Protein backbone atom coordinates (compact mmCIF):
# COMPACT_ATOMS: atom_id res chain seq x y z
CA UNK A 394 0.00 0.00 0.00
CA UNK A 395 1.06 3.58 -0.58
CA UNK A 396 1.91 5.37 2.65
CA UNK A 397 0.36 8.77 3.25
CA UNK A 398 2.15 10.45 6.14
CA UNK A 399 0.08 12.82 8.29
CA UNK A 400 1.81 15.03 10.85
CA UNK A 401 -0.51 16.21 13.58
CA UNK A 402 -0.50 18.06 16.88
CA UNK A 403 -3.09 16.10 18.82
CA UNK A 404 -1.66 14.74 22.07
CA UNK A 405 -3.37 12.89 24.92
CA UNK A 406 -6.99 11.86 24.46
CA UNK A 407 -7.24 13.72 21.16
CA UNK A 408 -4.20 11.87 19.81
CA UNK A 409 -5.83 8.52 20.50
CA UNK A 410 -8.91 9.57 18.54
CA UNK A 411 -6.80 10.73 15.60
CA UNK A 412 -5.10 7.31 15.59
CA UNK A 413 -8.49 5.64 15.49
CA UNK A 414 -9.68 7.69 12.51
CA UNK A 415 -6.53 6.76 10.58
CA UNK A 416 -6.71 3.07 11.42
CA UNK A 417 -10.43 2.90 10.68
CA UNK A 418 -9.78 4.44 7.27
CA UNK A 419 -6.91 2.04 6.63
CA UNK A 420 -9.23 -0.86 7.40
CA UNK A 421 -11.74 0.26 4.74
CA UNK A 422 -9.33 -0.38 1.85
CA UNK A 423 -5.91 -1.82 1.06
CA UNK A 424 -4.40 0.65 -1.45
CA UNK A 425 -3.38 3.35 1.01
CA UNK A 426 -2.01 3.44 4.49
CA UNK A 427 -2.45 6.72 6.37
CA UNK A 428 0.35 7.05 8.93
CA UNK A 429 -0.40 9.63 11.65
CA UNK A 430 2.67 11.05 13.41
CA UNK A 431 2.43 13.27 16.50
CA UNK A 432 4.88 16.16 16.15
CA UNK A 433 4.25 18.13 19.34
CA UNK A 434 2.03 21.15 19.91
CA UNK A 435 0.59 23.27 17.09
CA UNK A 436 3.62 25.58 16.81
CA UNK A 437 6.09 22.70 16.97
CA UNK A 438 4.22 20.76 14.29
CA UNK A 439 4.08 23.73 11.96
CA UNK A 440 7.74 24.64 12.50
CA UNK A 441 8.76 21.01 11.94
CA UNK A 442 6.81 20.88 8.67
CA UNK A 443 8.43 24.07 7.37
CA UNK A 444 11.93 22.79 8.22
CA UNK A 445 11.14 19.40 6.69
CA UNK A 446 9.88 21.03 3.52
CA UNK A 447 13.22 22.79 3.08
CA UNK A 448 15.00 19.46 3.53
CA UNK A 449 12.50 17.74 1.19
CA UNK A 450 11.51 15.34 3.95
CA UNK A 451 8.03 16.66 4.52
CA UNK A 452 4.82 14.69 5.04
CA UNK A 453 1.94 14.70 2.55
CA UNK A 454 -0.53 16.08 5.10
CA UNK A 455 0.12 18.45 7.99
CA UNK A 456 -2.32 19.75 10.57
CA UNK A 457 -1.93 23.50 11.02
CA UNK A 458 -3.78 25.58 13.63
CA UNK A 459 -5.90 28.52 12.50
CA UNK A 460 -3.12 30.92 13.53
CA UNK A 461 -0.88 29.54 10.78
CA UNK A 462 -3.46 30.06 8.03
CA UNK A 463 -2.05 33.37 6.71
CA UNK A 464 1.46 31.95 6.57
CA UNK A 465 0.35 28.76 4.79
CA UNK A 466 -1.72 30.69 2.27
CA UNK A 467 1.31 32.83 1.45
CA UNK A 468 3.54 29.76 0.97
CA UNK A 469 2.21 29.26 -2.55
CA UNK A 470 4.81 26.84 -3.96
CA UNK A 471 4.77 24.68 -0.86
CA UNK A 472 1.08 23.88 -0.68
CA UNK A 473 -1.23 21.86 -2.86
CA UNK A 474 -4.63 23.58 -2.52
CA UNK A 475 -7.22 21.11 -1.33
CA UNK A 476 -9.89 22.14 -3.85
CA UNK A 477 -7.42 21.29 -6.63
CA UNK A 478 -6.39 18.04 -5.01
CA UNK A 479 -9.99 16.88 -4.70
CA UNK A 480 -10.82 17.87 -8.26
CA UNK A 481 -7.78 16.14 -9.79
CA UNK A 482 -8.37 13.02 -7.72
CA UNK A 483 -12.02 12.85 -8.77
CA UNK A 484 -13.23 13.00 -5.19
CA UNK A 485 -16.53 14.74 -4.46
CA UNK A 486 -15.96 18.02 -2.64
CA UNK A 487 -18.56 20.69 -2.00
CA UNK A 488 -17.41 23.66 0.13
CA UNK A 489 -21.07 24.48 0.78
CA UNK A 490 -21.36 21.30 2.81
CA UNK A 491 -19.23 22.89 5.53
CA UNK A 492 -20.37 25.35 8.20
CA UNK A 493 -20.15 28.91 6.90
CA UNK A 494 -17.78 30.05 9.63
CA UNK A 495 -15.35 27.32 8.63
CA UNK A 496 -15.57 27.91 4.88
CA UNK A 497 -14.99 31.65 5.31
CA UNK A 498 -11.85 31.11 7.30
CA UNK A 499 -10.07 28.82 4.85
CA UNK A 500 -11.02 30.06 1.40
CA UNK A 501 -8.92 32.40 -0.73
CA UNK A 502 -10.27 35.61 -2.27
CA UNK A 503 -11.76 33.60 -5.17
CA UNK A 504 -13.71 31.41 -2.77
CA UNK A 505 -11.48 28.34 -3.20
CA UNK A 506 -10.88 26.18 -0.17
CA UNK A 507 -7.15 25.83 0.37
CA UNK A 508 -7.05 23.41 3.29
CA UNK A 509 -9.28 20.60 4.54
CA UNK A 510 -11.48 21.42 7.51
CA UNK A 511 -10.95 18.87 10.25
CA UNK A 512 -10.94 20.08 13.83
CA UNK A 513 -12.57 23.46 14.24
CA UNK A 514 -13.46 24.67 17.70
CA UNK A 515 -14.69 27.73 19.52
CA UNK A 516 -14.06 28.61 23.17
CA UNK A 517 -16.76 28.08 25.78
CA UNK A 518 -17.00 28.13 29.57
CA UNK A 519 -16.85 25.01 31.76
CA UNK A 520 -17.73 25.05 35.43
CA UNK A 521 -17.56 22.77 38.42
CA UNK A 522 -21.15 22.13 39.56
CA UNK A 523 -20.11 20.70 42.90
CA UNK A 524 -18.12 23.81 43.77
CA UNK A 525 -21.06 25.99 42.69
CA UNK A 526 -23.35 24.06 45.02
CA UNK A 527 -20.88 24.27 47.88
CA UNK A 528 -20.78 28.04 47.46
CA UNK A 529 -24.57 28.28 47.50
CA UNK A 530 -24.84 29.02 43.76
CA UNK A 531 -27.31 27.37 41.41
CA UNK A 532 -25.41 24.47 39.86
CA UNK A 533 -27.54 24.71 36.73
CA UNK A 534 -26.87 28.38 36.04
CA UNK A 535 -23.51 29.24 34.49
CA UNK A 536 -22.40 32.89 34.64
CA UNK A 537 -23.66 34.95 31.71
CA UNK A 538 -21.75 38.20 32.12
CA UNK A 539 -18.33 39.20 33.42
CA UNK A 540 -20.20 40.73 36.33
CA UNK A 541 -21.54 37.25 37.14
CA UNK A 542 -18.07 35.73 36.81
CA UNK A 543 -16.69 38.21 39.31
CA UNK A 544 -19.59 37.82 41.74
CA UNK A 545 -19.68 34.00 41.53
CA UNK A 546 -15.91 33.84 41.98
CA UNK A 547 -16.04 35.97 45.13
CA UNK A 548 -18.78 33.77 46.58
CA UNK A 549 -16.81 30.64 45.77
CA UNK A 550 -13.60 31.91 47.31
CA UNK A 551 -15.34 33.40 50.37
CA UNK A 552 -17.23 30.16 50.99
CA UNK A 553 -14.00 28.19 50.79
CA UNK A 554 -15.52 26.09 48.00
CA UNK A 555 -12.42 26.61 45.82
CA UNK A 556 -9.37 28.88 46.06
CA UNK A 557 -9.72 30.26 42.51
CA UNK A 558 -12.62 31.59 40.46
CA UNK A 559 -11.54 30.96 36.89
CA UNK A 560 -8.63 30.22 34.64
CA UNK A 561 -8.30 30.34 30.87
CA UNK A 562 -6.59 28.46 28.06
CA UNK A 563 -5.16 30.21 24.98
CA UNK A 564 -5.35 33.71 26.48
CA UNK A 565 -5.01 35.63 23.20
CA UNK A 566 -7.60 33.47 21.46
CA UNK A 567 -10.14 33.48 24.30
CA UNK A 568 -9.62 36.78 26.13
CA UNK A 569 -8.72 39.02 23.18
CA UNK A 570 -9.64 37.48 19.81
CA UNK A 571 -12.94 35.88 20.76
CA UNK A 572 -13.55 38.60 23.33
CA UNK A 573 -13.38 41.20 20.53
CA UNK A 574 -15.63 39.25 18.21
CA UNK A 575 -18.16 38.59 20.96
CA UNK A 576 -18.34 42.33 21.70
CA UNK A 577 -18.28 43.27 18.03
CA UNK A 578 -15.12 45.39 18.26
CA UNK A 579 -12.18 45.00 15.86
CA UNK A 580 -9.09 42.99 16.72
CA UNK A 581 -7.38 44.41 13.62
CA UNK A 582 -8.22 46.75 10.76
CA UNK A 583 -9.29 45.58 7.27
CA UNK A 584 -12.09 43.38 8.63
CA UNK A 585 -9.57 41.68 10.94
CA UNK A 586 -7.16 41.19 8.06
CA UNK A 587 -9.55 39.57 5.56
CA UNK A 588 -9.48 42.74 3.45
CA UNK A 589 -5.75 42.78 2.66
CA UNK A 590 -2.25 42.54 4.11
CA UNK A 591 -1.88 46.25 4.92
CA UNK A 592 -3.58 45.50 8.23
CA UNK A 593 -2.88 47.05 11.63
CA UNK A 594 -3.73 45.58 15.01
CA UNK A 595 -6.45 47.30 17.00
CA UNK A 596 -6.87 45.13 20.07
CA UNK A 597 -5.68 47.95 22.32
CA UNK A 598 -9.10 49.63 22.24
CA UNK A 599 -10.86 50.85 25.40
CA UNK A 600 -12.94 47.69 25.83
CA UNK A 601 -10.02 45.29 25.56
CA UNK A 602 -8.03 47.49 27.94
CA UNK A 603 -10.89 47.47 30.43
CA UNK A 604 -11.09 43.70 30.28
CA UNK A 605 -7.36 43.02 30.61
CA UNK A 606 -7.16 45.55 33.45
CA UNK A 607 -9.99 43.69 35.20
CA UNK A 608 -8.22 40.37 34.74
CA UNK A 609 -4.99 41.84 36.14
CA UNK A 610 -6.91 43.07 39.17
CA UNK A 611 -8.68 39.72 39.55
CA UNK A 612 -5.34 37.90 39.36
CA UNK A 613 -4.42 39.53 42.69
CA UNK A 614 -7.33 37.93 44.56
CA UNK A 615 -7.42 34.67 42.55
CA UNK A 616 -10.76 35.49 40.98
CA UNK A 617 -8.60 34.79 37.95
CA UNK A 618 -5.49 32.64 38.02
CA UNK A 619 -3.15 32.41 35.07
CA UNK A 620 -2.03 28.92 34.10
CA UNK A 621 -0.05 29.06 30.85
CA UNK A 622 -0.19 29.86 27.15
CA UNK A 623 -1.98 26.90 25.60
CA UNK A 624 -4.09 24.49 27.60
CA UNK A 625 -1.56 24.20 30.41
CA UNK A 626 -4.12 25.64 32.81
CA UNK A 627 -6.40 22.59 32.46
CA UNK A 628 -5.10 20.85 35.63
CA UNK A 629 -6.27 23.85 37.69
CA UNK A 630 -9.79 22.98 36.61
CA UNK A 631 -9.41 19.19 36.77
CA UNK A 632 -8.16 19.37 40.37
CA UNK A 633 -11.02 21.58 41.55
CA UNK A 634 -8.67 24.51 42.23
CA UNK A 635 -10.42 26.86 39.77
CA UNK A 636 -14.21 26.66 39.64
CA UNK A 637 -14.49 27.88 36.05
CA UNK A 638 -12.43 27.31 32.94
CA UNK A 639 -12.63 29.06 29.60
CA UNK A 640 -11.12 27.15 26.73
CA UNK A 641 -11.73 25.36 23.45
CA UNK A 642 -14.91 23.35 23.02
CA UNK A 643 -12.44 20.50 22.45
CA UNK A 644 -11.19 20.70 26.02
CA UNK A 645 -14.15 18.37 26.58
CA UNK A 646 -12.14 15.23 25.76
CA UNK A 647 -9.56 16.00 28.45
CA UNK A 648 -12.23 17.04 30.95
CA UNK A 649 -14.15 13.79 30.49
CA UNK A 650 -11.05 11.78 31.29
CA UNK A 651 -9.46 13.95 33.97
CA UNK A 652 -12.25 15.72 35.84
CA UNK A 653 -13.93 12.66 37.28
CA UNK A 654 -14.58 13.86 40.81
CA UNK A 655 -17.26 16.40 39.99
CA UNK A 656 -20.05 17.24 37.56
CA UNK A 657 -19.18 19.66 34.79
CA UNK A 658 -21.55 22.27 33.39
CA UNK A 659 -21.01 24.39 30.31
CA UNK A 660 -22.05 27.85 29.22
CA UNK A 661 -21.24 30.47 26.66
CA UNK A 662 -18.32 32.85 27.12
CA UNK A 663 -19.22 35.80 29.36
CA UNK A 664 -19.69 39.33 28.03
CA UNK A 665 -19.96 42.86 29.44
CA UNK A 666 -23.65 43.62 29.54
CA UNK A 667 -23.27 47.37 29.08
CA UNK A 668 -21.74 46.82 25.62
CA UNK A 669 -24.27 47.32 22.85
CA UNK A 670 -24.62 44.34 20.55
CA UNK A 671 -22.88 41.87 22.88
CA UNK A 672 -22.93 38.94 22.69
CA UNK A 673 -22.36 39.00 18.91
CA UNK A 674 -20.85 35.61 18.01
CA UNK A 675 -17.64 33.73 18.71
CA UNK A 676 -15.05 32.71 16.13
CA UNK A 677 -13.36 29.46 15.30
CA UNK A 678 -9.99 28.07 16.19
CA UNK A 679 -8.59 24.58 16.00
CA UNK A 680 -6.91 23.39 12.84
CA UNK A 681 -7.22 22.24 9.23
CA UNK A 682 -5.25 19.79 7.14
CA UNK A 683 -2.86 21.19 4.56
CA UNK A 684 -1.44 19.14 1.71
CA UNK A 685 2.19 19.85 0.82
CA UNK A 686 3.58 19.79 -2.70
CA UNK A 687 6.36 17.52 -4.00
CA UNK A 688 4.72 14.13 -3.51
CA UNK A 689 3.59 11.50 -6.04
CA UNK A 690 0.15 11.03 -7.62
CA UNK A 691 -0.60 7.94 -5.56
CA UNK A 692 0.05 9.69 -2.27
CA UNK A 693 -2.24 12.51 -3.34
CA UNK A 694 -4.95 10.08 -4.36
CA UNK A 695 -4.70 8.45 -0.96
CA UNK A 696 -4.87 11.82 0.79
CA UNK A 697 -7.98 12.78 -1.21
CA UNK A 698 -9.71 9.49 -0.40
CA UNK A 699 -8.82 9.94 3.24
CA UNK A 700 -10.31 13.45 3.21
CA UNK A 701 -13.56 12.11 1.78
CA UNK A 702 -13.65 9.52 4.55
CA UNK A 703 -12.78 12.09 7.21
CA UNK A 704 -15.56 14.44 6.15
CA UNK A 705 -18.32 11.84 6.11
CA UNK A 706 -21.20 12.68 8.47
CA UNK A 707 -20.52 9.50 10.47
CA UNK A 708 -16.84 10.21 11.12
CA UNK A 709 -17.41 13.91 11.75
CA UNK A 710 -20.32 13.31 14.08
CA UNK A 711 -18.29 10.73 16.04
CA UNK A 712 -15.32 13.12 16.26
CA UNK A 713 -17.59 15.97 17.40
CA UNK A 714 -19.21 13.87 20.13
CA UNK A 715 -15.94 12.39 21.34
CA UNK A 716 -13.85 15.57 21.37
CA UNK A 717 -16.08 18.66 21.50
CA UNK A 718 -14.71 19.96 18.19
CA UNK A 719 -17.47 21.47 16.05
CA UNK A 720 -19.44 19.27 13.66
CA UNK A 721 -17.84 20.85 10.60
CA UNK A 722 -20.49 19.92 8.07
CA UNK A 723 -24.21 20.61 8.17
CA UNK A 724 -24.78 16.89 7.59
CA UNK A 725 -22.68 15.97 10.63
CA UNK A 726 -24.58 18.48 12.76
CA UNK A 727 -27.92 17.10 11.57
CA UNK A 728 -26.83 13.53 12.16
CA UNK A 729 -25.65 14.35 15.69
CA UNK A 730 -29.00 15.97 16.45
CA UNK A 731 -31.03 13.15 14.90
CA UNK A 732 -29.15 10.65 17.00
CA UNK A 733 -30.33 12.52 20.09
CA UNK A 734 -26.86 13.50 21.28
CA UNK A 735 -27.81 17.06 22.24
CA UNK A 736 -30.92 15.88 24.10
CA UNK A 737 -28.93 13.36 26.08
CA UNK A 738 -26.07 15.78 26.72
CA UNK A 739 -27.52 19.17 27.64
CA UNK A 740 -25.10 21.94 26.72
CA UNK A 741 -23.27 19.90 24.09
CA UNK A 742 -24.50 22.28 21.40
CA UNK A 743 -23.31 25.41 23.27
CA UNK A 744 -20.34 25.82 20.91
CA UNK A 745 -22.47 25.70 17.76
CA UNK A 746 -25.13 28.02 19.19
CA UNK A 747 -22.56 30.57 20.34
CA UNK A 748 -20.87 30.59 16.92
CA UNK A 749 -24.23 31.25 15.33
CA UNK A 750 -25.72 33.75 17.79
CA UNK A 751 -25.89 36.43 15.09
CA UNK A 752 -24.87 36.80 11.45
CA UNK A 753 -21.14 37.63 11.56
CA UNK A 754 -19.96 41.22 11.15
CA UNK A 755 -16.56 42.43 9.95
CA UNK A 756 -15.42 42.08 13.55
CA UNK A 757 -16.69 38.57 14.05
CA UNK A 758 -15.90 36.56 10.90
CA UNK A 759 -12.50 35.46 12.09
CA UNK A 760 -8.91 36.64 11.71
CA UNK A 761 -6.47 36.51 8.81
CA UNK A 762 -3.06 37.78 9.84
CA UNK A 763 0.42 37.13 8.47
CA UNK A 764 3.11 36.18 11.01
CA UNK A 765 0.28 35.44 13.41
CA UNK A 766 2.25 32.67 15.13
CA UNK A 767 4.90 35.24 16.11
CA UNK A 768 2.23 37.81 16.99
CA UNK A 769 0.65 35.31 19.39
CA UNK A 770 4.06 34.93 21.07
CA UNK A 771 4.26 38.70 21.47
CA UNK A 772 0.74 38.88 22.93
CA UNK A 773 1.55 36.04 25.34
CA UNK A 774 4.72 37.78 26.50
CA UNK A 775 2.98 41.11 27.02
CA UNK A 776 0.00 39.59 28.83
CA UNK A 777 2.34 37.72 31.14
CA UNK A 778 3.96 41.06 31.97
CA UNK A 779 0.50 42.35 32.88
CA UNK A 780 -0.42 39.33 35.04
CA UNK A 781 2.87 39.60 36.92
CA UNK A 782 2.23 43.27 37.59
CA UNK A 783 5.29 44.43 35.64
CA UNK A 784 3.13 46.40 33.20
CA UNK A 785 -0.31 47.98 33.28
CA UNK A 786 -2.98 46.54 30.98
CA UNK A 787 -2.82 49.71 28.94
CA UNK A 788 0.96 49.51 28.50
CA UNK A 789 0.95 45.76 27.82
CA UNK A 790 -1.69 46.01 25.09
CA UNK A 791 -0.13 49.09 23.51
CA UNK A 792 3.27 47.36 23.42
CA UNK A 793 1.75 44.16 22.01
CA UNK A 794 0.06 46.15 19.23
CA UNK A 795 3.22 48.05 18.38
CA UNK A 796 5.41 44.94 18.29
CA UNK A 797 2.74 43.00 16.44
CA UNK A 798 2.38 45.73 13.84
CA UNK A 799 6.10 45.48 13.10
CA UNK A 800 5.62 41.77 12.38
CA UNK A 801 2.69 42.60 10.11
CA UNK A 802 4.83 45.10 8.17
CA UNK A 803 7.57 42.47 7.74
CA UNK A 804 4.98 40.08 6.35
CA UNK A 805 3.64 42.76 4.05
CA UNK A 806 7.14 43.52 2.73
CA UNK A 807 7.82 39.84 2.07
CA UNK A 808 4.51 39.28 0.32
CA UNK A 809 3.99 42.49 -1.62
CA UNK A 810 2.84 41.55 -5.11
Ligand SMILES: O=P(O)(O)OC[C@H](O)CO
Pocket residue numbers: 458459460512513514515563566641642643677678679680
Ligand atom coordinates in the same frame (compact mmCIF):
# COMPACT_ATOMS: atom_id res chain seq x y z
O1 LIG B 1 -7.45 23.65 21.30
P1 LIG B 1 -7.92 23.85 19.88
O2 LIG B 1 -7.46 22.78 18.95
O3 LIG B 1 -9.39 24.05 19.82
O4 LIG B 1 -7.24 25.19 19.37
C1 LIG B 1 -7.34 26.35 20.13
C2 LIG B 1 -6.84 27.58 19.38
O5 LIG B 1 -7.57 27.76 18.22
C3 LIG B 1 -5.43 27.53 18.99
O6 LIG B 1 -5.04 28.69 18.35
